Amino acid sequence: MKIKLDERKVKSLYVHIPFCEHICFYCDFVKTIKPKDPKTIDKYLNLLDEELKSYNDKLDNLQTIYIGGGTPSCLNAKQTEKMCKILQRYCKKDLVEYTIELNPESITKENLEIYKKYNINRLSIGVQTFDNDLLKKIGRIHDNSQAIEKYLLAREVGFDNISIDLMYNLFNQTKENVENDLKMIEKLKPDHISWYSLIMKENSVWGRRKLQLPENDELFDEVVNEGLTKLGYIRYEISNYQINGKASKHNISYWDNSLFVGVGVGATGFETIDGSYFLTVNKGSALEYTKEYEKLSLKDYxxxxxxxxxxxxxxxxxxxxxxxxxxxxxxxxxxxxxxxxxxxxxxxxxxxxxxxxxxxxxxxxxxxx
Ligand SMILES: C[S@@+](CC[C@H](N)C(=O)[O-])C[C@H]1O[C@@H](n2cnc3c(N)ncnc32)[C@H](O)[C@@H]1O
Ligand code: SF4
Missing domain, CATH: 1.10.10 (Arc Repressor Mutant, subunit A)
Known part of the structure; x- marks a missing residue:
């Protein structure tokens, strides 16, 4: 039976919070330093609200929501509650996975409890490495004790689906560094791991300084893959590993040709309009952005x-x-x-x-x- 394209429902929603307390040297994601005036964040949340409403009933069948950044955890309790209230309208019966991305330094018990109250059921914590010297070199402002403490706090508040982000092929990173990260994983037992190889992005602080990447990518890939496999993790995508069936349903929707909507500055989407496929991207600044649509030819699709x-x-x-x-x-x-x-x-x-x-x-x- 031929499928009519417009019958396909949007399964996933990505919500971008572009504010960060600091800028990491390797990062070229759409982000801006957290504004001092809280009203700016309030205005941004209002824009998100309007953008979501513009989708009318297209977001009624969501299976996953992912709040990413930037640093969603840098919102204060009032702003967090406002964001969750706005998104509550889209948490309907089909929703099975609701994730928020957190940086260790800004995780608070108060916010964790708000996430829980609004049924966020998955956390993704940006640890990057457990080595304090490397963390400093890549421009992070947390240290390993903070990462561990906040991870355990999140468990205490009752989150049973926690992912951590790590990176390899960092400057001066040795095989021993990666093995130490693996030892920490063995102790903490996160449910999911995204372990990315560092990409030198032209628009990052390092990219602008024309830094070259070290060339031991393949070696690290093997150490990471073998180490995680020994610990019982299952690789289900190039950079993603799960244990106990906790693969990210949201991430899979990017890879299995599902439709998804992205809201907020910098967010991308994949939508159908009148039977044609479009990649979308929200371009502009936090307080003024517009959606651009790129129609895909059949070949591109x-x-x-x-x-x-x-x-x-x-x-x-x-x-x-x-x-x-x-x-x-x-x-x-x-x-x-x-x-x-x-x-x-x-x-x-x-x-x-x-x-x-x-x-x-x-x-x-x-x-x-
Ligand atoms: C966009 S960041 C946002 C998450 C959060 N603000 C943080 O820093 O942890 C999502 C993840 O992408 C990865 N990432 C960012 N820039 C990267 C790069 N240049 N190469 C490889 N991975 C990168 C990091 O592991 C990071 O945790
Ligand atoms: S890696 Fe995360 S915290 Fe660092 S600048 Fe990028 S979005 Fe912000």
Missing amino acids: YFQIIMMGLRMVEGIDLTDYINRNVFDHFKPVIEQNVEKGFLVIENDRLKCSKRGFDIMNEILIDFLD
Whole structure:
């Protein structure tokens, strides 16, 4: 049966809070130093409210909400309550995962209790590394004792789904540093880990200073992957690991071709309008931004499905009607890569082999030709 595109519902909502108490040297996300005047944050929250309302009933079937940043935890209790109240309207019966991103230094018991009261059921804490010297070098303002203390506080308040963000391939980072991070994970047992390899972003403080990345990325990837596997974590995407079935449903919606809406400055989305697919991005400043729409050609849309889907260890579901069309469209390239041993088709899924996973960017170039 042919699926009518507009029948597909928006499953996920991303909400961007762009304020940060400091700027980390590696970061090029859309952010701004937290304004001194609390009214500015209030105005931003009002803009979010208006933007959400402009979607009318399109957000009635959300399964996941993700409040990210920037630093959502830098809002004070009053602002946090206001943000949660605005979002409460979109927490309906289908909502299963509701995440907020937190920085260790700004986590407070009061805010944790507000998150709980409004049914936020997943926390993502930006730890980055447990090594204090490295934390200073990358421009963070928390230390490892704060990260541990706040993590335990969140457990005490009753959060049973906590993810931590870490990074590897940081300057001067040694194999021992990464092994120490693994030891901390063994002690703390977070439910989910996003462990990113540092990317040198042109628009970050380091990028502007033209710093070059160290080239031991693959070595670290192996230490991280083997270490987490030994601890019982399951890799389900290039940089994401889960234990006890706590994969992030929100993140999966970015990779499995689901529709999602992004609100707030810098937020991106993937929407359908009148049967066509659009990537959206909110451009401007915290107090004045507008949504820009980029219409995807069928070719671009199919490429996006491949690019995002191959990030997942389980790859792309070939029983899905749209994915089947994607497969037919790229059949010769897929077959070449299967022959080379970079892609495999198994149980109606198209995915990267172990070797293919390591060289995914090279494989993707074949799909662009
Ligand atoms: C946009 S940040 C926001 C979260 C929060 N403000 C924090 O700093 O923890 C989300 C995550 O992206 C990762 N990240 C940011 N910049 C990166 C970069 N240049 N390379 C790799 N990972 C990066 C970090 O691990 C960070 O926790
Ligand atoms: S990494 Fe997080 S805290 Fe640091 S500047 Fe980026 S968004 Fe802000």
